[in-house]
Every structure is written in C-alpha cells, then in structure tokens.
Amino acid sequence: MQNREIFKHMITSKDIEQAILGRFMEGVEPAGEVSGAPVFFACPEKIVEICRFLKSEPGLEFNYLASLTAVDYPHGFEVVYHLYSISKKAYVTLKVKSGKDAPCVPSVTSVWLAADWQEREVYDMFGINFSGHPDMRRILMDQDWQGYPLRKDYVEE
Amino acid sequence: MIKTEEIQINMGPQHPSTHGVLRLILTLDGETVTNAMPDIGFLHRGIEKLAERRTYTQIVPLTDRTDYLSSMLDNEAYALAVEKLMGVEVPERAEFIRVIMMELNRIASHLVFIGAYGLDIGASTPFIYCFREREEIMNLFEMACGARLTYNYIRPGGVSRDITPEFVENAKAFIKRLPSMLDEIDDLLSRNQILVIRSRGIGVVSAEQAVSYAMSGPSLRASGVPMDVRRDDPYSVYSKLDFNVITLNDGDCLARYLARPMEIRESIKILNQALEMLPQGEYTAKMPKILKPPAGETYTRIESSRGDLGVYIVSDGTASPYRLHWRPPSFINLAAVGEMIKGWKIADVVAILGTLDIVLGEVDR
Numbered sequence: 001m002q003n004r005e006i007f008k009h010m011i012t013s014k015d016i017e018q019a020i021l022g023r024f025m026e027g028v029e030p031a032g033e034v035s036g037a038p039v040f041f042a043c044p045e046k047i048v049e050i051c052r053f054l055k056s057e058p059g060l061e062f063n064y065l066a067s068l069t070a071v072d073y074p075h076g077f078e079v080v081y082h083l084y085s086i087s088k089k090a091y092v093t094l095k096v097k098s099g100k101d102a103p104c105v106p107s108v109t110s111v112w113l114a115a116d117w118q119e120r121e122v123y124d125m126f127g128i129n130f131s132g133h134p135d136m137r138r139i140l141m142d143q144d145w146q147g148y149p150l151r152k153d154y155v156e157e
Numbered sequence: 158m159i160k161t162e163e164i165q166i167n168m169g170p171q172h173p174s175t176h177g178v179l180r181l182i183l184t185l186d187g188e189t190v191t192n193a194m195p196d197i198g199f200l201h202r203g204i205e206k207l208a209e210r211r212t213y214t215q216i217v218p219l220t221d222r223t224d225y226l227s228s229m230l231d232n233e234a235y236a237l238a239v240e241k242l243m244g245v246e247v248p249e250r251a252e253f254i255r256v257i258m259m260e261l262n263r264i265a266s267h268l269v270f271i272g273a274y275g276l277d278i279g280a281s282t283p284f285i286y287c288f289r290e291r292e293e294i295m296n297l298f299e300m301a302c303g304a305r306l307t308y309n310y311i312r313p314g315g316v317s318r319d320i321t322p323e324f325v326e327n328a329k330a331f332i333k334r335l336p337s338m339l340d341e342i343d344d345l346l347s348r349n350q351i352l353v354i355r356s357r358g359i360g361v362v363s364a365e366q367a368v369s370y371a372m373s374g375p376s377l378r379a380s381g382v383p384m385d386v387r388r389d390d391p392y393s394v395y396s397k398l399d400f401n402v403i404t405l406n407d408g409d410c411l412a413r414y415l416a417r418p419m420e421i422r423e424s425i426k427i428l429n430q431a432l433e434m435l436p437q438g439e440y441t442a443k444m445p446k447i448l449k450p451p452a453g454e455t456y457t458r459i460e461s462s463r464g465d466l467g468v469y470i471v472s473d474g475t476a477s478p479y480r481l482h483w484r485p486p487s488f489i490n491l492a493a494v495g496e497m498i499k500g501w502k503i504a505d506v507v508a509i510l511g512t513l514d515i516v517l518g519e520v521d522r
Binding site for chain 1: 197198205206366368369370371382384390456457458467471479480484488491492496521522
C-alpha cells in the first residue's frame with residue numbers, strides 16, 4: 001500500500017549514519033536498512049555510549065527505546081534494540097553480537113528505564129546477562145526454572 | 158512509645174482489581190506504600206516459542222490471545238508485519254474493513270477500561286452501562302466473523318470474510334447512538350466528585366519519566382507526549398482519515414482516565430468517515446496456502462488500545478518464523494508501576510494500577 005510510505009522522515013537514514021560514524025571511529029558499522037530504519041552492528045563495549053549519544057544528540061533525539069529483544073542465531077546471539085525518536089519520527093536499529101558461551105552484554109538501564117524489564121525478559125528467555133543491570137532476575141518464568149526457553153537448543157520436558 | 162514497623166503484604170495474584178493474575182508485593186509504612194515490586198508471569202504461555210513451531214497462518218489465532226480485549230488490533234499488527242515481509246498489497250476495501258474493526262475494538266476495549274476503573278474506585282453502575290454498549294460491538298463482531306472475543310479475522314492479505322451491508326447499517330446505527338451514551342458516562346463518572354477527588358493529582362508521571370519508561374498509548378499521551386503511531390507513522394488507510402491525537406498534560410490518574418472517553422469520541426469520528434468511504438472490491442489479496450516470506454526481518458508498529466504494539470519477525474524463508482517477538486504495550490507500561498505507586502497511599506494503588514489499563518494476557522504472553 002502506498003499510504004504507508006507517504007510519511008516522510010524528518011531525518012534520513014543517511015543523516016543518522018553520518019552522525020553515528022562521525023562520532024564513533026570504531027565499534028559500530030552500518031548494516032543496511034530494515035523497514036525503513038538504518039541498522040548498525042555495535043560492539044558490546046560501545047553500546048552504552050552509542051545509546052547515550054543517540055538519545056541526547058540534538059538533531060537525533062532517539063529518546064524512546066521501543067523494543068529490546070534477542071535472537072538466537074547458529075553463529076551466536078544478537079541483542080536487537082529498536083529506537084525511536086519522538087520529535088524526529090525516525091527509527092534506528094542497533095544490534096550487538098554475543099557468543100554462545102556465557103553471553104554478556106552491558107545493560108542500557110542507565111540510559112532508559114524501559115530497558116529494565118526488557119533486559120530481564122531477554123535474560124529469562126535467552127540467558128544473556130546484562131552487566132550493570134540493577135536487578136538481573138527471571139521475570140516471566142519461575143525463579144528456579146532450568147534452561148532458557150527461547151534458545152534453539154532448549155529441550156522441552 | 159508504641160513500636161511501629163513496616164509490613165509486607167501481597168496484593169494478588171488473586172485480587173479483583175489487579176485485572177488478572179498480577180502480584181504486587183507492597184511494603185507499607187502505615188497506609189503509605191514505601192516499596193512496590195510487581196511479580197508477573199502467572200499467565201505465561203510461551204507464545205513466542207509456540208510461534209516458532211507454527212506456520213504463519215497458524216500464528217494468527219495466537220495473536221488473539223495476547224491482548225484479548227483488543228484481538229483485532231493484535232491480528233492487524235501481526236498481519237501487517239507478515240505483509241511487509243512478503244510485499245503484499247492489501248485491497249483497499251480490506252484496509253477499510255480493518256480500520257472499522259480496529260476502531261470498534263478500540264472502543265470496546267476503552268469501554269471495559271472505563272467500567273473497570275469505575276469499579277476499582279467504587280462506582281458499580283457505569284460498569285453495567287459500559288458493558289451494555291460493548292455488547293453491541295461484540296454482536297457486530299459476531300456478525301462479521303462468528304466470534305465474540307478471539308476473532309482470527311484480520312489475516313495476512315486481508316480479512317477472513319467480507320462484511321455485509323447489514324453490518325454497515327448496524328455499525329452506523331451504533332455509532333450514531335454512542336455519543337449520547339458517552340455523555341451519560343461523563344455525567345455518571347467523569348464529572349463524579351468521588352472519581353475526581355480520588356484521581357486528581359494521584360500517581361503523577363512526568364513526560365520525561367513516561368518517555369524513559371517507553372510508556373505508550375493513552376497512558377503516555379496523558380503525560381503530555383503526543384505520540385500516536387496512527388498519525389506519526391500511518392499504516393493501513395489512517396493517512397486518509399481525519400482525527401485528533403488526544404493529549405492531556407497532568408499525567409495523573411484523572412488525565413489517564415479522561416483520555417479514554419475522549420479517544421472513543423475520536424474513534425467515532427474515524428468510524429464515521431471509514432463507513433462512508435468504504436469502497437467496493439476484494440476483501441483479501443490472493444495469498445498462497447502456505448505463506449513463506451523471503452528471508453529477512455521487519456519491525457512493525459501499530460497503535461493498539463493500550464499503546465505502541467510492535468511485532469518483530471525474523472524470517473529464514475521457511476513456513477515458520479525463525480523468531481517472533483511482540484513489543485507488548487501492557488508489559489512495558491506495567492514496568493513503570495513500581496515507581497508510580499511508591500509514596501502513595503494503599504487506597505491509591507488500585508487507582509494507579511487501574512489507569513494503566515493492563516491486560517495480563519499481553520504482559521505475560
């Protein structure tokens with residue numbers, strides 16, 4: 001439907017890419033576009049800094065952490081951040097790769113309060129630890145549940 | 158000296174005003190809540206895991222069961238995501254039917270909120286009034302798809318069957334009657350002294366806090382943030398329809414309550430236009446029996462009755478999604494509740510929780 005495309009972004013994917021790459025020499029690389037939003041792979045050490053930059057940089061203002069989730073790929077986990085800028089009406093997607101053994105990614109709870117429960121859910125379902133999270137416990141499953149249900153190698157009882 | 162100490166009490170999971178199976182662990186100092194810890198997951202059915210084992214068509218009934226008070230909107234969010242992945246063009250008639258169903262469902266859901274919030278703070282009559290009107294909407298849905306709660310109606314490509322001229326007629330008659338009923342609700346409840354006193358200035362959330370918690374829907378707009386996906390990133394045919402985004406500034410329980418009846422009036426506006434503009438044509442696009450979207454991913458948002466509902470699908474080109482994630486507005490709005498009720502009296506807890514309008518089916522999935 002054409003109507004869905006009528007909406008014009010006030011900043012383009014190109015602007016976002018230039019802003020990010022202009023500020024970060026390394027630790028972040030562009031990976032195309034998904035549903036009109038630019039995608040970037042960030043290295044775990046940089047993710048908090050990148051998020052803080054995207055949130056507070058005038059002209060970007062990605063102040064809304066729409067969604068935080070993870071995917072279990074054969075090559076490892078990817079934590080996916082969907083950010084939204086309320087004032088610019090633009091989206092950006094960040095991805096952080098993490099290995100299969102003792103996966104750990106820095107928490108972005110210091111940037112957005114919304115990360116609190118969503119990171120707990122990812123921990124609950126994938127067993128990815130978020131370092132620096134104030135309350136890293138299971139949220140949907142029982143506290144004494146064994147295993148991480150959304151991992152592909154999870155065996156149901 | 159009398160010895161005093163803080164006590165801990167459990168509210169729920171079996172408590173009528175937690176609107177489902179939510180457990181709040183409250184620490185009380187006298188009547189004041191000093192700490193609140195929500196405990197969720199009692200209704201967890203592993204829908205995201207189930208989805209990985211089903212075909213794209215079989216997932217539609219699962220979406221009915223997340224936010225069961227507005228299943229049409231959940232159907233739409235999922236259908237839209239699959240259509241985006243597959244690059245399907247939905248016929249215009251189907252788009253209008255969808256908008257009609259979604260707005261009717263939004264009204265039904267808000268009516269449950271108004272009734273239930275009245276009950277929460279002690280007014281039992283408006284509940285019956287709201288359910289009487291909601292019944293009309295249920296009848297309309299039953300007429301369109303045979304189901305009253307879990308519709309499985311909006312599917313990738315269009316809708317499951319066409320609506321009849323009789324449906325349009327009945328819907329128009331209902332929409333004509335609804336405003337006077339809303340006036341009645343305003344007299345009974347919105348201007349009710351007890352409701353106003355128990356809600357004004359209670360559970361205030363600042364705009365900044367609401368955005369940081371990524372709250373959405375009426376709960377966010379009541380804090381003065383005018384975010385509505387229908388207007389900001391229009392999907393379906395919303396860009397052809399004229400409506401206002403209800404934004405209030407107080408951020409208290411009263412604002413969150415008032416936002417809903419006002420939004421119903423906007424939905425009526427949308428419905429009036431959509432029912433008039435409803436074109437002739439196909440009610441669904443030609444879809445293959447087995448849906449196999451090409452490998453790729455999408456993140457799609459819609460404005461559900463509770464807020465920003467996102468669907469994230471990763472497809473590997475097979476008949477089942479590799480990963481399907483819902484961004485459930487109830488879950489994310491509820492994350493703020495601990496901070497929101499801290500410092501308020503125990504009697505305010507039900508009011509604050511009530512105005513967040515959560516559905517536990519969506520929180521726990």
